[in-house]
Amino acid sequence: MRGLTRMFKKEWPLHMMLLPGLILVLIFSYIPMVGIMMAFQKYIPNKGLFGSPFIGLKNFRLLMEYPDIGRIFFNTIFIAVMKIIAGLVVPISIAILLNELRREWVKRTFQTLVYLPHFLSWVLLSGILIDVLSPSSGILNQVLGLFGVKPIFFLGSNSWFPYVMVLSDVWKEFGFGTIVYLAALTNINPSLYEAAQIDGAGRIKQTFYITLPGMLPIIVLMLTLSIGNVLNAGFDQIFNLYSPPVYESADIIDTFVYRMGIQQAQFGFATAVGLLKSIVSFILITCSYVLAYRVANYRIF
Amino acid sequence: MKSSKFLLSVTLILCMALTACGNSNNSEGAKEAEKKPETAQQGQKEDGNQVIEVSTVSPSDPYLKFDQGESFEKNAVYDAYEKDIGVKITNKWIAADDNQFKEKLKMTIAANDLPDFARVDATQLKELTEADMIMDITDVYDQYATDETKKFLTMDGGMQMKTATFDGKLMGIPSSYNPYQYQYLFVRTDWLKKLNLPEPKTMADLMAIAEAFKTKDPGGSGKAYGIAVSKNPFSIDTGVTGLRAFLNGYHAYENLWMEDGNGGLMNSDIQPQVKDALKALQDMFKKGLIDPEFTVKDADKESELIYNNSIGLVFGAAWTPAQLAKGAVVNGKVVQEWGVYPIPSVDDSPTLNQIGLGVDQYYVISKKAQHPEGVIKLLNQWIVVDNTMNATDEQKIYLYGKDKQEKGNNYWLLNPLRVGKQMDNNGEILPKAIETKDPSILQTADQKGRYERAMKFIDGSDINMWWEVLISGPKGAVSHNPKIQQNKEYLQNKFYGAPTETMAERQEILTKKRDEVYFKIIMNQVSVDEFDKFVEEWKKLGGDEITKEVNEWYKANK
Numbered sequence: 001m002r003g004l005t006r007m008f009k010k011e012w013p014l015h016m017m018l019l020p021g022l023i024l025v026l027i028f029s030y031i032p033m034v035g036i037m038m039a040f041q042k043y044i045p046n047k048g049l050f051g052s053p054f055i056g057l058k059n060f061r062l063l064m065e066y067p068d069i070g071r072i073f074f075n076t077i078f079i080a081v082m083k084i085i086a087g088l089v090v091p092i093s094i095a096i097l098l099n100e101l102r103r104e105w106v107k108r109t110f111q112t113l114v115y116l117p118h119f120l121s122w123v124l125l126s127g128i129l130i131d132v133l134s135p136s137s138g139i140l141n142q143v144l145g146l147f148g149v150k151p152i153f154f155l156g157s158n159s160w161f162p163y164v165m166v167l168s169d170v171w172k173e174f175g176f177g178t179i180v181y182l183a184a185l186t187n188i189n190p191s192l193y194e195a196a197q198i199d200g201a202g203r204i205k206q207t208f209y210i211t212l213p214g215m216l217p218i219i220v221l222m223l224t225l226s227i228g229n230v231l232n233a234g235f236d237q238i239f240n241l242y243s244p245p246v247y248e249s250a251d252i253i254d255t256f257v258y259r260m261g262i263q264q265a266q267f268g269f270a271t272a273v274g275l276l277k278s279i280v281s282f283i284l285i286t287c288s289y290v291l292a293y294r295v296a297n298y299r300i301f
Numbered sequence: 302m303k304s305s306k307f308l309l310s311v312t313l314i315l316c317m318a319l320t321a322c323g324n325s326n327n328s329e330g331a332k333e334a335e336k337k338p339e340t341a342q343q344g345q346k347e348d349g350n351q352v353i354e355v356s357t358v359s360p361s362d363p364y365l366k367f368d369q370g371e372s373f374e375k376n377a378v379y380d381a382y383e384k385d386i387g388v389k390i391t392n393k394w395i396a397a398d399d400n401q402f403k404e405k406l407k408m409t410i411a412a413n414d415l416p417d418f419a420r421v422d423a424t425q426l427k428e429l430t431e432a433d434m435i436m437d438i439t440d441v442y443d444q445y446a447t448d449e450t451k452k453f454l455t456m457d458g459g460m461q462m463k464t465a466t467f468d469g470k471l472m473g474i475p476s477s478y479n480p481y482q483y484q485y486l487f488v489r490t491d492w493l494k495k496l497n498l499p500e501p502k503t504m505a506d507l508m509a510i511a512e513a514f515k516t517k518d519p520g521g522s523g524k525a526y527g528i529a530v531s532k533n534p535f536s537i538d539t540g541v542t543g544l545r546a547f548l549n550g551y552h553a554y555e556n557l558w559m560e561d562g563n564g565g566l567m568n569s570d571i572q573p574q575v576k577d578a579l580k581a582l583q584d585m586f587k588k589g590l591i592d593p594e595f596t597v598k599d600a601d602k603e604s605e606l607i608y609n610n611s612i613g614l615v616f617g618a619a620w621t622p623a624q625l626a627k628g629a630v631v632n633g634k635v636v637q638e639w640g641v642y643p644i645p646s647v648d649d650s651p652t653l654n655q656i657g658l659g660v661d662q663y664y665v666i667s668k669k670a671q672h673p674e675g676v677i678k679l680l681n682q683w684i685v686v687d688n689t690m691n692a693t694d695e696q697k698i699y700l701y702g703k704d705k706q707e708k709g710n711n712y713w714l715l716n717p718l719r720v721g722k723q724m725d726n727n728g729e730i731l732p733k734a735i736e737t738k739d740p741s742i743l744q745t746a747d748q749k750g751r752y753e754r755a756m757k758f759i760d761g762s763d764i765n766m767w768w769e770v771l772i773s774g775p776k777g778a779v780s781h782n783p784k785i786q787q788n789k790e791y792l793q794n795k796f797y798g799a800p801t802e803t804m805a806e807r808q809e810i811l812t813k814k815r816d817e818v819y820f821k822i823i824m825n826q827v828s829v830d831e832f833d834k835f836v837e838e839w840k841k842l843g844g845d846e847i848t849k850e851v852n853e854w855y856k857a858n859k
Contacts, residue, residue, distance in 0.1 A: 051411075062806065067842060068813075130597050136524065155597045156824075243532055243596035244816035245824055251813075259809050266805060 039272035052268075059272035068251065075162070076252040079233040082166045084226045090170050091177030092219065096211055098178065099185045100203070111182070115175030126240035129168055130155065155241055158249040165241070165250070169234060180222065181215060188214035220292045228285035231277045253277060354389040355675040356416040357717045358409065360402030361395055366710040368702050377703035378715040385695070386682050388675040390717055392416075410434070417670040418718070420476060426465065426663045427799040430472045435665040436673055437470040445677035453684050456723040457481075461660045463858070464797045473663030474680060478721040480659025480793070483785055484546035485778050487621055489613030490640035492519040500640070504550050504581070504647040511590045511614055520610025527590030528614040531603040534595075535816065541617035541624045542600045544582070545655060546644045549792075551578035554655045556812070558796035558851055565852045566795055568844065570815055571836040577647070579832060582823045596820060600624070610637070616644070619778040622771035630767045639771060641778045643785070653792040654785060660797075664718055679718045687719070690746060727751070727773065728782030735759070736775040798858075801850035807843030814838060 008015065034049070039059055041052040063069060094114070101107045117125070132138050135151035145151065154160045192210050201209065235254035242250040253273060261270025293299055359373065367376065373395050383389045393409075393416040396402035403422075409415060410425065415434060429435045446454075454462055454477065461475040488501060488510065496519055501507045511527025518525040534544035535555045545555050554569035561567040569575070585591050592598070592606060606612045608628030615621060622629075622639065629637040646652040664680075666673045686692065686699040697705035702712040713719075727748060734742050735755045743749050751773045758766035772778050785791060800808065818835040821827045 066810065127602070130594075130602070134594055136594065153593065156594065241597070244813075244820040245596055245826065247813060247817050259813070266809075269806075 035271065036275055038268050039275045041268050043268040043271075055268075059269045060276070062269060063273055063276070068247075071248065072251050072253060072256050075249060076231055076233045076254075079162050079165055079238075079252065080230045082162070083169050083233065084223075084230065086166055086170045087173060087177060087226065088219065088223060090174045092181055092215065094174060095178045095181035095185060095215075096207060098182060099211070111175070111178065113175070115179065117172045118176040120172070122234075122236035122240050125168070125172065126237075129164075129241065133164065156243070156245055158246055161242070161246045161249045165234065165237060169237060177222075180218060184215045184218040185211065220295075224285065224288045224292050227288040228281050230284055231281055352383060352387045352389050353672040353675045354391060355418060355670070355672055355679070356391045356393050357418050358393050358402070358406065358416050359395050359717060360399045361397055362711065362714045363398065364711045365714045368704070368710065371702070373715075376712075376715055377698050378712055381695070381698045382679065382682065386678045388672075388678050390679075415665075415667040415669070417672070418664055418666045418676045420662055420664055421473070422662055423464070423797075424799040426473050426665060427467075429665060430467050434668055435472055436668050436670060437472060438474075438666055438673060438677075439469075439471040441666075441673045441677055442471055442474070445674045445681075447681045447684075450677075450681050450684050453688075453722070454720065457659065460658060460793070460797075461723060464658060464660055465663050473665040474718075474720065475660040476662040476664060476720055477660045477723050479723055479725055480656050481724060481782070481786065481791065482618060482656060482659075483654040483782065483791065484543075484549070484616055484618055484644060485621070485781065486546065486642045486644055487615045487617060487625065488640050488642060489514075489519075489637060491638035492613045493640075495519045501642055501645050503645050507550075507614070507645050508581075508585070508590075511585065512588065514613045515588070515590050520613070522609055522611040525611050526592045526606065527585060527588075527612075528616075529603055529607055529612045530591050530595040531598050531600045532596050533599070535819065539600065541615060541621045542603045543616060546616035547582070548575065548578045549655050550644050550652050551575075551581065551647045552650070552653070553578045554792060557655055557792065557794045558855075559792060560795065566848070566855050568848060568851075570811075571839050571844065576829060576832045579819060579822045580829045581647075583825050583829055586823055586825050591823070593824070596824070604628070619772055622768035622778070625771075626765070626768040630765055633764050635764065635767055640776065641771060641781070643781050643790075651788065651790050653790055656791050656793050658794060658797050659723060676718065679716075680720065683716050683718055684720065687713075687716075688722070688745065690744060690749065692746075728779040728786070731755075731773040732775045732777060732780040735770070735773060795855065796851050798854070801847060801854065803843050803846040803850055807847060810842050811839055811844055811847075814842065 037049060038052075040054055040056060041049075042055045042058075043049075043052045066072075098107055098110065101110075132140055133154040135141050135153045140154075141149075141151040152160060154164045188210065192214075193206055196206050196210055231253060233252045233254070235252075235258065238250055238252055239255050239258065242255065257270045257273050260266050260273075361373070371377065373392055379390045393414075394405060396405045406419065406421065406425075409419075410421075410429065413434065415429075421429065426435075454475065457477075457480060461477045461480075462471070465471060465473040465475050486501060486507070492498075492514060493500065493510070496513050496517055498510055498513055499506060501510055513519075515525050515527045528547075529542045530544060531539065531542040533539050534542070535548075536543070539545070548555055551574050553572060553574035557569040558566045559569055582591070586593070592603065592612075595603065604624060604627070607615060607625065610628075615625070617624070622641075625637070625639055629635060629639060644652040644654065664676070666676050670676070683699075686696040689696060692700070694705050698712075699716060700713045701707055702710060722745075725747070726744065730742055730744060730748055731751055734740060734748070734752055738756070738759075740749070740752055743752055751769060754766045754769040755773050757763040758770050770777060774780070814835065818827075818831055822829050822831060
């Protein structure tokens with residue numbers, strides 16, 4: 001205890017620096033949690049949060065009764081899981097390949113180019129995607145046409161839509177993800193590679209026995225973080241690209257909540273779905289953290 | 302590195318300074334606003350002045366610019382109200398814009414802190430009535446509203462006033478606008494001439510024209526379609542490239558409550574006429590008359606096909622020419638000729654244009670208000686000043702501020718209570734005036750503005766005003782209105798007011814199912830008989846329940 005006090009005396013300026021962050025978290029993350037109450041209410045704006053009548057679990061029951069709810073959950077998880085996997089594999093591979101480049105300027109140019117799309121909004125990108133993927137005039141279908149493939153209406157077909165979402169998301173984000181892995185690569189001791197070369201390991205073997213194990217902690221961290229997002233399949237992207245014919249494969253929890261909550265003013269219901277989402281995400285992130293700790297001995301705290 | 306740090310700190314300091322200033326201004330303004338009413342009320346009591354005071358809440362507007370030294374607390378418009386009709390206006394608070402206004406209003410209602418009068422939406426009107434927070438203004442309105450005001454607000458036969466009436470009590474003044482907004486068919490007339498086709502009178506004509514436009518490709522674009530359709534064709538907001546008018550031509554309507562012939566109401570989405578319309582659309586799709594990618598294109602994107610001469614048929618509202626202008630007038634030359642026609646009908650009976658009620662907001666008076674008559678006086682005055690053709694200098698203050706000159710400051714936004722005309726006779730007046738070049742028959746400020754714009758195109762001084770002629774000219778869109786109006790070729794939604802309980806819960810489900818099925822039928826992904834299954838499902842998923850509630854409401858409000 002005395003040791004603690006002494007430490008605090010010595011380091012109090014550092015602790016003070018934490019304060020603004022703590023206050024922000026308190027104000028913007030903890031206090032709004034009171035709003036969760038709305039999930040159990042028939043929220044009436046002029047009665048307010050504390051005056052609206054409680055209706056128990058009716059909002060949740062309504063959600064379960066919704067005819068397409070199974071489909072919506074499936075779409076959400078399907079698209080999100082594929083995005084997580086692709087969002088890990090692609091940036092890692094690119095990072096490793098980039099790392100092999102010897103010319104520094106090529107590396108930098110490539111890096112800059114691939115991470116630019118990260119800064120474009122889906123509103124803008126959806127316009128570009130619609131043009132690129134158009135069956136009548138899109139460049140992709142024209143290229144496919146050279147190989148005798150019939151034009152495909154990617155954004156209007158239920159079998160293609162989820163994959164288009166995953167691929168376009170990976171295209172937009174992989175450059176940004178690559179930065180993290182490139183940083184991890186610089187942490188690997190070069191003498192390990194030299195030793196491996198002396199032992200006669202080729203590039204492939206070096207990758208598998210030195211590079212990948214060296215990156216493992218970061219990979220596990222990124223995976224753990226992304227598991228929490230498993231129910232976030234990407235509202236912006238899908239909302240800007242979907243249409244009634246592909247509702248079947250494209251409607252996700254967030255787009256559903258948008259239509260229900262914002263357009264129909266069902267605030268209580270929208271909150272209930274949001275809460276459910278948070279609970280599932282919380283369980284998943286806890287599981288993945290425990291797994292990461294057990295399997296890779298990785299700890300954040 | 303050093304310079305960037307310097308820059309960063311400068312920006313930070315600037316930001317802080319700016320926010321600080323902004324804050325202090327705001328709080329001072331708020332304080333002043335709080336103080337004002339008290340002093341004013343005291344003054345009134347002391348010298349027995351006839352000036353009465355009403356408080357309200359106002360949204361600011363990015364387009365509102367104050368003259369030097371003026372603000373929401375003190376400005377020429379408020380002064381004019383005080384001087385002309387003896388009503389002093391104060392604001393309990395000012396919101397930065399309309400969205401913030403709605404947010405703040407919710408809080409104000411929640412805090413039970415209503416000003417003397419405020420603008421609310423239909424749901425809030427109902428809630429406030431039920432919560433007993435607003436005044437029954439039947440008598441006040443009766444006593445203080447001028448005959449002109451009463452006439453102005455019942456031009457539609459009293460429908461809008463009825464939406465504000467609960468159990469025979471008038472609870473608010475509708476913030477009305479003209480509900481008689483029709484849709485029309487716009488056709489490339491240069492193509493009609495080129496291909497020697499007759500003007501479209503029936504749906505069969507329309508199909509023939511669409512097919513000719515597609516196969517003969519008069520625009521020479523190489524990729525032509527028959528008709529322009531965009532991704533929200535059934536949405537109420539789609540004023541151009543929609544399919545609502547097409548449905549109307551088949552006597553089908555989009556989400557409208559209509560009489561079922563037995564004294565009750567039924568929803569239009571599940572009527573058999575819709576199936577006919579969908580069947581026709583499916584046939585068109587099969588023939589390639591509809592852009593197969595319409596589901597992902599919004600109105601602007603779809604319009605590109607119109608601009609580049611690929612489509613020559615568009616359904617849309619009266620303002621559609623403003624959209625068409627981008628392709629029609631290029632480099633100071635008119636390169637596309639368009640004509641506008643009434644929506645053709647599939648059979649002998651005329652097409653009924655689907656319309657709403659023209660009201661979704663109301664001015665309500667708080668139960669605690671001391672001077673409800675002041676609010677009605679404001680209303681009277683607004684109707685007078687906004688509807689004169691040749692405004693006097695005094696009246697110009699209400700629109701332009703103290704120097705009575707239009708300079709883009711939008712002082713009219715300062716009028717705290719504004720209602721729009723429920724009906725206009727643009728269709729009778731404008732085409733005649735423009736044809737005979739006679740401005741003497743014009744009656745309203747709106748007509749004057751439109752006439753002047755159209756004349757600029759006709760006398761050749763501004764070719765970009767092309768669109769106004771297609772709207773207001775002798776063969777323009779509104780020239781069809783008198784006939785529609787006379788023959789009552791419109792169908793008005795019979796349900797108004799706040800959504801019923803099941804509607805609030807289930808409407809989204811029904812709309813989603815509907816769009817899914819309609820789109821799939823149009824795109825020939827499923828057979829048109831799928832519509833019958835949809836009708837069954839619609840009923841089961843809450844449609845029957847909603848119909849029941851709507852009918853209960855109808856019985857109570859008929």
